Amino acid sequence: MQVPSSAPTPIAPDALLVEVAWEVCNQVGGIYTVIRSKVPATMQGWDDRYCLLGPYFSQQAQGEFEAYDDYQLSTLSDPFAIAVRRMRQLGYDVCLGVWLVTGRPRTVLINPYQAYPQLGQIKYELWDHHRIPTPDNDDLLHQVEAFGYLAKIFLQVLASEVVPPQRVIAHFHEWMTGVAIPGLRRDQTPVHIVFTTHATLLGRYLAMNDPNFYDHLMQVDWLPEARHFNIETAVTMERAAAHGAHVFTTVSELTVRECIYLLDRIPDAVLPNGLNIERFVAGHEFQNLHQQYKAKIHEFVMAHFFQSYSFDLDKTVYLFTSGRYEYHNKGFDLTLEALARLNYRLQQSGLEGNVVMFFITKRPFTSINPLILQNRAILDEVHETCEAIERQVGERLFYAAAASTDHRLPDLASMVDDYWKLRYRRTLQSWKTNSLPSVITHNLVDDQKDDILNFVRQAGLINHQHDRVKIVYHPDFVSPTSPLFGMEYGQFVRGCHLGVFPSYYEPWGYTPLECVARGVPAITSDLSGFGDYVMQNVDAHEDKGIYVVQRQEKNFDESAEELTEMLWNFVLLTRRERIMQRNNVESNAEIFDWKNLRIYYDRAYMLALERQ
Template sequence: MQPPASTPEIVAPDALLVEVAWEVCNQVGGIYTVIRSKVPATVQGWDERYCLIGPYFPQQAQGEFEAFDDYQLQLLNDPFAGAVRQMRQMGYDVCIGTWLITGRPRVVLINPFQAYGQLGQIKTDLWLRHGIPTPDNDDLLHQVEAFGHLVKIFMKVLTDEVVPPQRVIAHFHEWMTGVAIPDMRREQVPAHIVFTTHATLLGRYLAMNDPNFYDHLMQVDWAAEAVHFNIETAVRIERAAAHGSHVFTTVSELTVRECIYLLDRIPDCVLPNGLNIERFVALHEFQNLHKQYKDKIHEFVMAHFFQSYSFDLDKTIYMFTSGRYEYHNKGFDLTLEALARLNYRLQQSGLEGQVVMFFITKRPFTSINPLVLQSRAILDEVHETCNAIERQVGERLMYAAASSTDHRLPDLSAMVDDYWKLRYRRTLQSWKTSQLPSVITHNLIDDQKDDILNFLRRSNMINHQHDRVKIVYHPDFVSPTSPLFGMEYGQFVRGCHLGIFPSYYEPWGYTPLECVARGVPAITSDLSGFGDYVMQHVQDHDDKGIFVVQRQEKNFDEAAEELTNMLWDFVLLSRRERIAQRNRVESSSELFDWKNLRQYYDRAYELALERS
């Protein structure tokens, strides 16, 4: 299947588009990236006929949302502003303004807590009208249901503001906004409704707990399993939204099966996710950026490993994986098994070089490991001492060169003061140790039950000097404020050589796509939406540095061997070959730009207008 032919820049000129998502100006998870990155391309097609709706949480919105004041609001002459004015007259707390991102779209934020006084009636109506029960002690569900009630009211007011022949398309993302849909249909609100599930809620839970999830999918009793995992309310909301929408969509062919068996509706459209590639484009600079950020990673690696033993950084390859901590779903288990096999192969081969593998995820921890932090601090001290010696020697060498008639290089050590010699020696003595480098940078709250650590203990991959694959498990976000890395996640990705994401359950998968956008080769799987899309639409994807592990038809051992072979082949590449590969990866990133993939969304909107 090829992408649809290009569509005109102006889409459905007689329609308004309202996109409703829990993560508008509210960064919680992956949907935030989807919505935010898609905005520039959507604004290009819809311009001022486009508006987003999200929940108003002041702390989250701060720095992202700029509200219009009363005077600005009165000057606005469009249905969105008119609906906000009308709701304010009705006594509702509603803000309208601009999301401070590329494209600067119009945004309406609604405070869900203002409807808490009506929660009893809202919950009763959901049960009596739609069979959706709500427990009394779940505040997230209360927020979601209150927000859905208020969105329904806003959509009723907005559609009253619209003057025919203009129509309203309402696109809801995920179950957290789907509460509004069944009541909108019941009250016949004249909006054309699109609902997108990015990952069925029940599917994610089942995949985490069933190693044969895909084989058992057809036999799942959704109602019983929803009760079993204590997610019955959310699952019933998701089902009601799927069945109440005029057009039901999901993000990949893989999740179509989930929707059929867990939601009992065949999706009308598949809407693949993209990125705003312009944000990542570095043109001829991206190779220089790779070196710049690789040098920053070198600093971390020297601090972490060189106090125990050293190795040649020019012959070291940096690999990484990242994402939500779902040991099985994200393929951490498969990645570790392949790394253990790669470690053995490299030890037996006699080849030079090392692999340093980073696991970047989020886990509960008490603190950074004091020894890891101390090592980094002492190395910084070594660096400062070396810089001071370099400056001193440089000045004195220059003077000696200019004043001497002897053309031989003088004794450089004689140009260093005893103070700096002593400081250099003492700093190194306090830094060097016989202890092995830690495989984890932080102290976890319960490391005895951590699957990654337990695998490393069982396999004895604990950063011995003879290990050719070294492990750095970093259970926190990479950020510029981190005393260990001191860089942004995107910079860290650019500094690595390969991203590894062989997921078992991944409705789409942004992490490999973000690698590709930065010119970094990536491994994905045919059980991720992104990998499935690559196999269908990207010819010679291996040659372009996008590798897909076959997991649908292979057992764990076979998939691990295939991944090991991919890693082995990558390690065997010369530096020149890796540079050429990064060039090919970067040039293919345009395939995943929202400017191209937005067309799938516009087709769904046209279908919604036709159906209702």
């Protein structure tokens, strides 16, 4: 599979494209990034023949969706607007408007709750026609089934309004919208259907619970396993969607195997994911942004560590990993093992410098650790005191210099009032402590069962002064409102030196790609869709700052040693070499732009149009 240089425009001028996803104006998972970031490139090829379809949830839609009022809707003559008006005439609660993202795409949102009175009939037909069972007490499944029923009606109305030779393509993402597909096919609705699974639902559960998932994949009996994990309904929906689609696709060569063994259909195409790289481009400013946000990370590190002991921040490398808390799937276990080995190597080497590793994920917690908040507040007070002393000394030094005939530098200490000297001394006394810096920033609901904490405790990687690798576990999102970091996640990424994502199970993997888009080197694995794509399509990828840990043909120990070697070599880079590498990463990010990768989607659409 080779990266195409560009995508042709326009695509299938006699076709309309409706892209259906649960994450349209509804940020609940990684597919939100796929859909949102792809919009500008998709609209280049489809323009006003493109429309998104998703569920209407008022709280999420308020900040992302701008609905047309009745007058605006009445003036529109395109098939999407006509279909919405027709559905309203039939009594359905349907909104047409724009998604407030780059490209401002036409978007239809349908309230799933309006179909709840028909849930009994919907569930009966799903079982009677397609053998899809539904429990009575699962509201998410009820939302999904209600939306699928309404999405089917919208597409049927749209298809009835389309005048030949114009045709309709409907592209469904994941089982949560794919539930509409079996009904569309049974009713012989003249719509050309594409279905994409971004990760098989059963595959994700099995990988989390089986350390040898890939070796056992061929022996899996899907129905008993789905019942074991209590996901029979969702998996049955996924299988029905995969078999009902004219064109079945997935996001990486890795997930092709899952689809074959867990869904019993070979995908017709692989649709790799990209980003709208323009959103991340900072031009010649990106190195300055790294310095700016690294300085904010310095502030956090000083507040977190310097009350116990200090180290040279100019000789400190910042690493991070992030994502859902899936200890095995996300490779947190492999990362921690490699960090422990790296710590030992650095201690034995006698080399200068330290590594601070951030784990950014989401876990249930009761509060931020009060001592950490207090340390940050006291450091802020130290900063304010130093600035006050600086202003006072500056003014008095300037006066002394202008008035003096002596060319020697005066005693600066004598220029500071006793008040500021006392405040400076007392502030430092209240800050310094003999206790070790905490490994975790928050108080978890159940830290005794947390795998990350249990590993660092057993490995003794608990931020001793002699540890050359320091751990900061932050079980919450990084945001500007956080009293610890006070910046966006993207800014935090720019301030770090390397992202570490050696996943065991990752159908695609946006986190390393987001690093690359921001000019930050990243480590991925050959068991992630992104890593697999890089190995197949990006020549000399390590020179471009993308490292791929081999996990397919190696055991845990071998992969941990390879990751340790990668981290060791990265830490040994000089500052100039790291700058050059960031330049390489930033200049090659264009490879992963949607305007280059969109062609895979368009080929799937053309294939769907060929099939009846």
